Amino acid sequence: MTSSASISEIMQGATPALDDLIDRDALTEVLESFFTLFRIPVRIFDAEGMILAEARSATPRLICQYVDGFPKGRTQCEDTVSRAKSVEPPGDHDVTHPCFTGAAYKIFAVNFDARVIGKVVIGPYLPAEVAEVPKSLLIIHETLDPSRARSALNEMPRVRAETAGSLIRHLRATLDVILFSGHRALLMSQMHVASLRESYRELQEKSDEAQRNYERLKELDRLKSNFLATVSHELRTPLTSIIGYSEMLSEGIGGELSGEQAGFVKTIRDKGEQLLALITTILDMAKLEQGTMPMTAGSVAMGTLASEVAATFVPAARRKTVHLKVDADPRTPDALADRERIRQVLTNLIDNAIKFTPSGGNVTVIVRPTAPLSSDGDDDDLGLAVLAPARQDVEIRVVDTGIGIPESARERVFDAFYQVDSSSTREYGGTGLGLSIVKKIIETHHGTVVCEGNQGHSGTTFVVRLPAVHA
């Protein structure tokens, strides 16, 4: 079996060639069994007229041998055969092709998938209605012996028209099954090879990518280790000493301090701790950027977590007479998140909100379920009917009535070290890294965080969306 059609042609539904669907030897065996049964020769041609299989007697028919002895007989015989070759039977019908000897051929098309891919020629046989030696045979030569011609003709099987019809139907049905099975086998084997190739290609790509990632991670890991080692050693060690010694001074271990001295030492200690916090923040940032921040995803009840975090801010809020409350919808599903990282996010957002809200203002944390923004981020509503029911997000809104952030600056507040205006750093403190860390943490969770206005009021709303744990 040769295979001329490529897998992509087959996948386009291309009609295969007859030769691709059969095994020539096996088909010849089928035709031989037909010949043994009915003694009628049969040949199968492909669409180009090439013979693919045939079954006939080893020696020519007596009538053929006899007319071959006459020059005109030979020419007419060749003519009959060449005309038979050019017959193009219509799709569903057979054609009777007569021979000058009175014999006949039946020719029909091999259809596959409503297309002609070859033809079958049955014969010669003698139609049952031929009673006498026909004139067309007698006239080839005056010396032709009618009785010899008759006996030669009678050696051929006689076939009635309806029998010929049955034979054709039988052959058609047989071929149909052979072609269907052949097509199935062809598709099967080609798909096998193509699928294997495709799987191999896919695997190779993934393995290459894994190898590249591995190399990159190894390098990053080395850099990270260096960086962390340097930072912890070079920055933290002296800082720990500074903090430790100032603590010892405050506790009077080095002798009693005057009130003013104690004040100075306290400032040294406070600023040292502030610096330590800053270093820790920068380390966090570095870890998040390198993707090496350890994250443990679990089921987080966001309402409970928000209340816990808010509780730690109650004293600070009371000091500023800011009204702080948590409003959690009990229907909110658990978020899929790292509890400690999200606690860090909430701490940061609530701390900011209280910091920027003047006395008498409100800070509200709202936790509620929400539909996802889009199916998967890039194809708007494609496949929504299937995708939407499988997804739900958890939304956390931190709303304040503070000084607000101008619309033009709302995207940039997440940039590292960005401050809306430099005076706010002096007034409110902070490193300018908090929101940047918030965004990185949320993005690592496949969530989003945006900054909006507080509708109808001054102030700001930070909206965090996190994917819910799947039911």
Place this chain on the structure above:
Amino acid sequence: MQVDFKARELTIKLVYYGPALSGKTTNLQSLHRLVAQDQRTRLMTLETRDDRTLFFDLLPMVFKSADLSLRLKVFTVPGQVIHNATRRLVLQGADGIVFIADSQIAETRANAESFINLKQNLRDLGIDVKQMPLVIQFNKRDLPDVRSDDDLAVLAAKGREPVFKAVAVRDQGVAETFVGLLSMVLHRLDVQADLSRKFNVDPQKLLQDVCDRLHLAGTEPNHARLGGAT
């Protein structure tokens, strides 16, 4: 799509996609039953011993309308996750896609994952997902614990693909889904390849002829269709 103006032949490839066991093959078997009296065609299934599709099923159909031959090659993909390479091969050159979703609520996730896989495979093949004619069928409406009709109506109204309901084992909604997709495909080919002028054929008439052969009352409206824009 293959167009042969000389032979007046139009060959269209349609692919039935969806999660494992959602009824893709059953849809094709049903279509085969519906056209069996009309045309001698065989449904070819390349399946394993446990009745799961290994490579694909193929139902070739030919509809003659006036002197035009509309040749349809309807394929299914194997639904099982491991056969992704085969799914991508079958998707090559598709002119339209039916996504068969399983209506059972427990299958929600499997439906979504299969749809995401479809989008990814189309992208990998460089096919613009948004340009591809696509309909969604929620099959197995007769089972218990399925997404409700009201739910489906809401989802169908929100999404942009036409959504059909079906019970493929009982031949319900199968022809409607098929014709729904064929209508989108013919419309797109008409816009893209100027079918009506070049073939001098009315796509609507062509569609009506296919409906007649499937013993379907009309191209629209029909009861199984829920919504979405064409």
